[in-house]
Amino acid sequence: MNRAAILWRVASILVAGSFVAAWQLIADLRLVSPVFLPGPDRAWAALVRGFSSGDLAGKLIGTLEHMAYGWLAASIAGIALGALIGSSKVMRAYVAPSLEFLRPLPVSAIIPVAIAMLGLTQGMALFVIAFGAIWPIMLATIHGFAAVEPRLYEVARSLQMSRAAIIGKIALPSALPDILAGMRLSLTVALILSVVCEILAGLDGLGQWVLLSARAFRSADLFAGVILLGATGYVTSIAVSLVEQRLLAWQTAAR
Amino acid sequence: MSVVARLDEARAARRQKTLIAFNAATLRLGGKTIIENLDLQVRPGEFLCIVGASGCGKTTALRLAAGLYRPTSGSVTFDGEPVTAPRREVAIVFQDYGKALLPWRTAAGNISLALEAARVPARERGARIEALLRKVGLPGHAGKYPTEMSGGMQQRLQIARCLAQEPSTLLMDEPFGALDAMTRQGLQDEVLSLTQASQTTVVFVTHDLDEAIYLGDRVIGLLPHPGRIGIELDIDLPRPRDQLATREHPEFLRLRRQLFDFIKATEH
Numbered sequence: 264m265n266r267a268a269i270l271w272r273v274a275s276i277l278v279a280g281s282f283v284a285a286w287q288l289i290a291d292l293r294l295v296s297p298v299f300l301p302g303p304d305r306a307w308a309a310l311v312r313g314f315s316s317g318d319l320a321g322k323l324i325g326t327l328e329h330m331a332y333g334w335l336a337a338s339i340a341g342i343a344l345g346a347l348i349g350s351s352k353v354m355r356a357y358v359a360p361s362l363e364f365l366r367p368l369p370v371s372a373i374i375p376v377a378i379a380m381l382g383l384t385q386g387m388a389l390f391v392i393a394f395g396a397i398w399p400i401m402l403a404t405i406h407g408f409a410a411v412e413p414r415l416y417e418v419a420r421s422l423q424m425s426r427a428a429i430i431g432k433i434a435l436p437s438a439l440p441d442i443l444a445g446m447r448l449s450l451t452v453a454l455i456l457s458v459v460c461e462i463l464a465g466l467d468g469l470g471q472w473v474l475l476s477a478r479a480f481r482s483a484d485l486f487a488g489v490i491l492l493g494a495t496g497y498v499t500s501i502a503v504s505l506v507e508q509r510l511l512a513w514q515t516a517a518r
Numbered sequence: 519m520s521v522v523a524r525l526d527e528a529r530a531a532r533r534q535k536t537l538i539a540f541n542a543a544t545l546r547l548g549g550k551t552i553i554e555n556l557d558l559q560v561r562p563g564e565f566l567c568i569v570g571a572s573g574c575g576k577t578t579a580l581r582l583a584a585g586l587y588r589p590t591s592g593s594v595t596f597d598g599e600p601v602t603a604p605r606r607e608v609a610i611v612f613q614d615y616g617k618a619l620l621p622w623r624t625a626a627g628n629i630s631l632a633l634e635a636a637r638v639p640a641r642e643r644g645a646r647i648e649a650l651l652r653k654v655g656l657p658g659h660a661g662k663y664p665t666e667m668s669g670g671m672q673q674r675l676q677i678a679r680c681l682a683q684e685p686s687t688l689l690m691d692e693p694f695g696a697l698d699a700m701t702r703q704g705l706q707d708e709v710l711s712l713t714q715a716s717q718t719t720v721v722f723v724t725h726d727l728d729e730a731i732y733l734g735d736r737v738i739g740l741l742p743h744p745g746r747i748g749i750e751l752d753i754d755l756p757r758p759r760d761q762l763a764t765r766e767h768p769e770f771l772r773l774r775r776q777l778f779d780f781i782k783a784t785e786h
């Protein structure tokens with residue numbers, strides 16, 4: 264790490280620190296009633312208590328499960344569909360307009376449909392999360408497959424590579440930067456929708472924890488849940504970024 | 519021996535002397551005739567150079583020979599069989615080496631692509647890759663990505679990948695067009711030594727008339743709109759060629775004059 268990077272890291276920690284300090288100050292001065300706003304000290308205590316004596320760990324695992332299953336399903340389906348559409352000019356011409364119509368549709372609009380069809384079940388949650396998370400992945404994959412250098416396909420033809428080898432060794436690696444960027448975007452979508460589904464369907468998870476804490480005016484528990492959600496988003500996103508950096512090491516090799 | 523048998527034999531002998539043949543090959547693309555009635559025979563082991571003004575159809579002719587295009591009428595044959603698709607024994611060296619290499623694979627990985635396609639067992643690949651990198655003057659660069667290499671090194675790498683196909687024929691489209699003069703001369707000599715020893719047939723497209731005469735056994739000049747043969751020169755310069763001696767040879771200067779006059783007459 265060079266000096267500039269260290270300075271940036273120090274600066275970002277300072278900003279976060281002063282944010283927490285300001286929060287503590289506001290709580291201590293009782294600018295907002297403690298019923299609604301606990302200080303970071305109380306939120307932290309609630310977090311520790313939730314893990315040691317409560318079932319916060321179980322809720323966290325519940326949310327992680329919803330998120331992971333939905334995200335993985337979206338990734339598999341999104342990459343497969345995106346590859347199918349993106350690698351064929353004809354498919355792109357036929358399907359692209361429908362995608363443009365479906366894409367801006369807010370996912371919240373299909374939640375009632377999903378509930379009507381699947382009930383307040385895990386299946387409904389999986390469907391909604393996957394449906395919302397598939398778009399960034401699929402669109403990025405379509406773009407990635409459409410943008411493969413045509414010269415590389417000619418190289419593949421002159422080597423008489425099989426269709427499977429062309430997809431696995433040329434098209435997929437070429438589209439991988441786009442695909443991974445799409446997967447990182449949809450991670451956030453999956454987390455948001457996991458919480459929404461847990462709140463709506465009362466499924467085991469942080470969404471339900473937050474909702475119940477709010478209803479009972481346990482603001483410290485509520486904040487503990489919110490902090491945990493933020494941390495989940497942050498950590499999972501960093502994990503995907505690390506995988507991304509590893510897989511795309513060739514992109515930074517020259518720079 | 520019957521007359522028929524003797525005729526067959528004569529035909530077989532003639533066929534043997536031709537590896538690639540364009541027989542009245544015509545290609546139309548987007549309503550435009552790009553190559554018209556092209557008749558051209560390439561002999562096995564020959565180094566044939568194709569020159570011509572920009573846009574006269576040199577690349578298109580090469581792509582016909584490669585099987586990347588099919589003629590609209592007439593035929594293109596390789597070893598007596600119609601060319602319908604690219605084949606592994608015919609390797610293509612593209613001008614834009616930057617686009618023809620896989621940026622996510624190292625030098626070794628790029629060469630490995632050709633070996634994988636030829637189903638060379640994994641444990642044999644390492645040694646083959648080593649040998650090929652040494653052959654094209656890139657020993658010790660196995661772990662580098664293409665973006666970490668200079669233009670000349672990238673083109674060497676593409677040539678190494680083509681050699682990994684163990685081709686009987688190399689089709690090269692202005693392979694050194696984007697390189698500086700010194701690098702280009704070095705690579706010219708390397709290509710000559712790589713192909714002359716193994717009797718590899720080469721069809722070499724270039725803008726550079728000196729390069730064509732220096733390398734070739736024969737030089738074809740194409741006329742534009744539509745592409746057809748305008749001049750054909752046999753190059754009887756002694757081999758091995760030498761960057762200084764060959765280029766000062768009176769015959770070299772005579773051929774150079776003839777080719778320049780032809781090209782000038784086609785450009786106005």
Ligand SMILES: Nc1ncnc2c1ncn2[C@@H]1O[C@H](COP(=O)(O)OP(=O)(O)OP(=O)(O)O)[C@@H](O)[C@H]1O
Pocket residue numbers: 547548550552570571572573574575576577578579
């Ligand atoms: N796919 C295509 N569709 C329509 N016209 C084409 C196509 N490819 C090439 N042409 C045209 O055919 C002609 C010959 O092209 P070609 O690329 O073979 O020329 P070239 O001799 O290789 O030129 P250069 O020296 O610039 O590389 C040009 O006029 C070009 O515009």
Ligand SMILES: [Mg+2]
Pocket residue numbers: 576577578691
């Ligand atoms: Mg060309």
